[in-house]
Amino acid sequence: MENKELIAQCEERARQWLSPSFDEETRNAVQAMLDNEDKSELIDSFYRDLEFGTGGLRGIMGAGTNRMNKYIVGMATQGFANYILKAFPGKQCSVVVGHDCRNNGRMFAETVANIFSANGIKVYLFESLRPTPEISFAIRHLGCQAGVNVTASHNPREYNGYKAYWDDGAQVLAPHDVGIIAEVNKVSIDDVKFEGNKELIIPIGGEMDWDYIQAVKEAMVDQEVILRNKDLNIVYSPMHGTGRVIIPMALRSWGFQNIHVVPEQMVIDGNFPTVVSPNPENAEAMTLGMKLGTKLNADLVIASDPDADRLAIVCRNAKGEWEIINGNQTCMMFCWYIIANKKKLGQLKGNEFLVKTIVTTEVIRKIAEKNGVELRDCYTGFKWIANEIRESEGVKKYIGGGEESFGFLPFDKVRDKDSPASICLICEIAAWAKDNGKTLYDLLMDIYVEYGFSYEYTINVVRPGKTGADEIKQMMENFRKNPPTNIGGSEIAFVRDWSVLEQTNADGSKEKLVQPATSNVLQWFCTDGTKVSVRPSGTEPKIKFYLEIKDPSMKSADCYERCLNGAKAKVEEIKKSLGLD
Secondary structure, rough: OOOOHHHHHHHHHHHHHHHOOOOHHHHHHHHHHHOOOOOHHHHHHOOOOOOEEEEEEEEOOOOOOOOOOHHHHHHHHHHHHHHHHHHOOOOOOOEEEEEEEOOOOOHHHHHHHHHHHHHHOOOEOOOOOOOOOHHHHHHHOOOOOOEEOOOOOOOOEEEEEEEEEEEEEEEEEHHHHHHHHHHHHHHEEEEOOOOOOOHHHEEEEEHHHHHHHHHHHHHOOOOOHHHHHOOOOEEOOOOOOOOOHHHHHHHHHHHHOOEEEEHHHHHOOOOOOOOOOOOOOHHHHHHHHEEEEEHHHHOEEEOOOOOOOEEEEEEOOOOOEEEEEEEHHHHHHHHHHHHHHHHHOOOEEEEEEEEEEEOOHHHHHHHHOOOOEEEEEEOOOOHHHHHHHHHOOOEEEEEEEEEEEOOOOOOOOOOOHHHHHHHHHHHHHHHHHHHHHOOOOHHHHHHHHOEEEEEEEEEEEOOOHHHHHHHHHHHHHHHHHOOOEEEOEEEEEEEEOOOOOEEEOOOOOEEOOOOOOOOEEEEEEEOOOOOOEEOOOOOOOOEEEEEEEOOOOOHHHHHHHHHHHHHHHHHHHHHHHOOOO
16 A cells, blocks of 8 residues: 555544544544644554454553543443343343553543443453453353453553453453454444443452462462472562462462562552563563562572563572573473372373463473373464363363463463462472572473483564564565575474474375464474474564474483583574574
8 A cells, every 4th residue: 555545544544533523532533643744653653443362352551542531441341341231131241340550541541441241241340450470260150141351461551451251251262252352343432421320340350369379379289298398489570560469479378488589570560660560471571570689599490471460480599590481391391290299299180281382382291291281282372272272171170271471371270371370389399409409490401311412492583563563564475475495404204284284294294283263373393393483473563483393302401501502502403594693
């Protein structure tokens, strides 16, 4: 589309926001965009409508159709309410509404609650900020038909978002996501019922916290290990977010007594003043925790992101220095411990299964196969892990699942990633390691020696705005039309294209792939075990490359540095071959 045509379309859409249906602050902001000779902000704000992606509705806060504001939230909620009432005709429907620490979070949550109640839907509104997994738990616990959590998870401070949940406590999947979007697209601003029915809004808080914490204890594997190591020295940070009360309480309920918090990051603040970005994947965000851990000679440092669905773990390496355990390693350790210790305690009955996402380390597959436990692959996004739990409910037992982006769920009372439960479990694992004269780092080395060294590396190519979205789309098209002949010198054994559910082998033969839907993901699997996955992010303006490099020569912990350095050199070769250097 020509730039002039695009600008004209954006101007036309923007002028609709100058009507009396919008407040004065919004109208002034839109008028300023229209008056500005530089039309980049206007285009980014109005070139599209925010859409449900892998994490729901998420965007930069501000005026416009491509921004998070009370009108976009309002129209989304009105459409969601219309869909719920159609899906459950004749029923007194109810929903759970929560929010995290982000700026405008409470305002958005109250807007959502008012609109649902104005449509005759009962609303259980959390009295203040709560973790994402607790919202999922509450939907199931209260028997609600749906829920909304206002959060942008680990995104930068200028973002907010809106996660839509269905009656199983999981984020919305097809056909409901498509149905909700269809209803939302029918809604104009004048259709939104902003005036709430206070009689249908029920505040919830402390009692639900108690029930949730009791449920989290079901993720415990071996209480005796905890009792023997109740003085495990733990440092925790909520990164200014929703884990600040729940997670220390949960840890104490498991039996841990020596818990320290990072005081500067216990302050609720949507501007996240102590970090560049409140993302546990970024080492910088863990700096204050490691500083306190050093001062207190802690055994480990843990953190949750603002909505407390992801976790980060820092432990001491062989040199006694702090080392961040990445998301793949975290998921791998959880799966190993759950299998090994449930097996030892006679808790495995033969009908259990684990789930990982297709971009998460293949070492987990080796662990599961060696121990006779079923492992399932699914797409990125925890709604797909929840879908596997739902499909097997009452038939097979879910014992854990996770993804490389620092999310894990060790029990099935929640249907989203759960950092309170996962943090309690990683502390149990650290206690088990200590009971056996080891650290978490030692355990990680043991897993590599038994199952093979693996190094995972993620490359994020950020391309914001309309031009960025077009560029990302073109990159995916180029990879499909002009596929690489090798990856960093490694011969390709087969390619998986999840957009057509097809695997193409080196000899040209094809196999069908099985998933409940298609997804815009490409994967190259090499003969030496190298795996490269590429996918556009569903929640951020970026395209992501997931690299996994193997080295079967690691025979002891002493080989780790050599294997790691070799893998890092391989990463540079892969970057060059994909044009990412």
